[in-house]
Amino acid sequence: MTDSSRQRVALALAINGRRHRVTIEPSTTLLDLLRDELGLFGTKKGCDMGACGACTVLVDGRRINACLALAVMQEGRDVQTIEGLAEGEALHPLQQAFVEHDALQCGYCTPGQIMSALGLIGEGRATDAAGIAEQMSGNLCRCGAHPNIVAAIAAYAGA
Amino acid sequence: MMEAQYRAPGSVDEAVALMAGAGGKGRVLAGGTDLLVQMRAGMVAPGLIVDVKRIAEMTAISQIAGAWRVGAAVTGAEIHDHAGLKKAWPGVVEAINLIGSKQVQGRASAGGNLCNASPAADSVPALVAAGAIATVQGPNGRREVPVEQIPAGPGKTSLKPGEIVVSFTLPARPAGSGDAYLRLIPRTEMDIAVVGCGVNLTMKDGTCTAARVALGAVAPTVLLVEGAAKALVGSKLDDKAIEAAAAACRAACKPIDDKRGTIVYRTKIAGVLLKRAVAIAAERARSN
Ligand SMILES: Cc1cc2nc3c(=O)[nH]c(=O)nc-3n(C[C@H](O)[C@H](O)[C@H](O)COP(=O)(O)OP(=O)(O)OC[C@H]3O[C@@H](n4cnc5c(N)ncnc54)[C@H](O)[C@@H]3O)c2cc1C
Ligand code: FES
Numbered sequence: 001m002t003d004s005s006r007q008r009v010a011l012a013l014a015i016n017g018r019r020h021r022v023t024i025e026p027s028t029t030l031l032d033l034l035r036d037e038l039g040l041f042g043t044k045k046g047c048d049m050g051a052c053g054a055c056t057v058l059v060d061g062r063r064i065n066a067c068l069a070l071a072v073m074q075e076g077r078d079v080q081t082i083e084g085l086a087e088g089e090a091l092h093p094l095q096q097a098f099v100e101h102d103a104l105q106c107g108y109c110t111p112g113q114i115m116s117a118l119g120l121i122g123e124g125r126a127t128d129a130a131g132i133a134e135q136m137s138g139n140l141c142r143c144g145a146h147p148n149i150v151a152a153i154a155a156y157a158g159a
Numbered sequence: 160m161m162e163a164q165y166r167a168p169g170s171v172d173e174a175v176a177l178m179a180g181a182g183g184k185g186r187v188l189a190g191g192t193d194l195l196v197q198m199r200a201g202m203v204a205p206g207l208i209v210d211v212k213r214i215a216e217m218t219a220i221s222q223i224a225g226a227w228r229v230g231a232a233v234t235g236a237e238i239h240d241h242a243g244l245k246k247a248w249p250g251v252v253e254a255i256n257l258i259g260s261k262q263v264q265g266r267a268s269a270g271g272n273l274c275n276a277s278p279a280a281d282s283v284p285a286l287v288a289a290g291a292i293a294t295v296q297g298p299n300g301r302r303e304v305p306v307e308q309i310p311a312g313p314g315k316t317s318l319k320p321g322e323i324v325v326s327f328t329l330p331a332r333p334a335g336s337g338d339a340y341l342r343l344i345p346r347t348e349m350d351i352a353v354v355g356c357g358v359n360l361t362m363k364d365g366t367c368t369a370a371r372v373a374l375g376a377v378a379p380t381v382l383l384v385e386g387a388a389k390a391l392v393g394s395k396l397d398d399k400a401i402e403a404a405a406a407a408c409r410a411a412c413k414p415i416d417d418k419r420g421t422i423v424y425r426t427k428i429a430g431v432l433l434k435r436a437v438a439i440a441a442e443r444a445r446s447n
């Protein structure tokens with residue numbers, strides 16, 4: 001197919017409170033929109049098939065895998081990514097908790113872990129360590145930092 | 160990926176017209192947790208993607224005269240948060256909530272789970288045990304189809320070209336009813352069922368007056384095991400009745416051998432899950 005046969009669609013959405021207007025191909029995932037079109041590289045691409053959670057973002061407060069969502073489906077929605085958390089140089093308290101609990105090694109899974117944890121806390125399900133571990137099972141850490149990740153989330157959530 | 164067109168209609172009529180206009184190249188998109196993975200793997204290349212998430216009828220949960228109507232595109236997360244539906248049909252809700260991680264739950268729908276037609280789809284045995292009826296709309300109008308008639312084999316459905324599943328209706332049933340769904344997987348999450356078993360019971364004065372039993376992942380499509388239901392109805396759910404129902408489940412199995420489980424193992428597990436699911440459904444029926 002030639003380029004002229006490609007449909008491009010206009011899309012308006014809010015990312016970290018800022019409104020964006022973009023024109024994209026309908027098959028662009030939310031993850032590719034964030035990274036390739038908007039230069040927001042904080043959201044990571046691990047498996048690109050829903051299995052690892054590295055691409056977790058919040059859409060209207062709910063955690064989803066950005067690799068399994070088309071960008072065009074987010075028309076009018078409110079997307080939150082890791083870039084929206086810190087206030088200038090001041091880390092978000094959950095980011096601070098990850099630092100204090102040594103909840104990462106390479107850090108590749110970390111943005112997804114933190115966004116997923118914020119989603120989990122929003123769901124009101126961060127009640128104890130075992131529950132947090134279960135509810136975070138969609139976020140893999142190949143460095144094996146899971147125990148410290150759970151500890152950081154528990155500390156922040158007061159569980 | 161591929162160069163598909165994208166449309167997000169606001170009504171079922173419009174969606175059906177778009178599918179008809181796409182001449183067999185249209186694909187419904189609900190949560191996309193199967194479709195996007197398959198598109199990226201080059202397994203499917205739709206010319207038109209019809210996003211049904213903006214259709215009110217397909218994304219709503221409502222109660223009509225004791226029956227529950229669940230839009231085919233409602234997400235697992237929304238179903239999880241619905242107290243009324245959870246109380247009435249805990250087995251259906253827990254089956255849908257077994258699909259994937261919490262992130263997948265934020266998108267995945269029961270309609271997509273059914274229409275993707277995996278023999279191991281978790282929500283399907285629970286819907287079949289519940290006696291759920293799918294409302295289907297296509298170029299020739301609407302029809303009502305029992306859920307068990309929709310899967311036609313791995314990756315295949317009996318839907319006619321251009322047909323869309325609009326919603327599921329879970330029937331009203333008497334007090335003293337309960338349902339349950341259990342699956343066996345090697346991990347606790349993010350894996351595919353080796354066997355899944357849905358059970359739906361009505362109890363009156365300690366006697367089982369109605370039952371439906373369905374098995375997943377033990378045949379090319381979900382199985383409604385009428386022999387198991389017959390063994391339970393009229394009994395007090397005593398050991399003999401439950402063993403007869405388990406035997407009917409084992410006899411119904413036509414599983415494959417694969418890395419997740421051998422034929423012998425899957426068959427044995429079907430009986431074990433039946434017993435455990437009956438126990439849970441009966442307990443719920445007593446307190447309902
Ligand atoms: C990491 C991961 C883990 C998973 N774990 C599980 C699991 O544990 N158990 C399980 O059963 N599944 C699992 N799945 C598979 C998938 O999430 C489910 O099958 C899900 O229910 C699909 O729903 P969806 O809304 O995302 O469907 P989509 O991907 O949007 O659609 C799936 C298919 O159905 C068609 N379709 C969708 N809705 C309709 C409709 N209303 N009418 C007609 N056709 C329609 C689409 O065209 C497509 O062919 C997993 C997937 C991932 C990525
Ligand atoms: S990159 Fe999205 S889940 Fe792995």
Ligand code: FES
Nearest residue numbers: 105107141142143
């Ligand atoms: S810190 Fe390396 S993958 Fe989690």
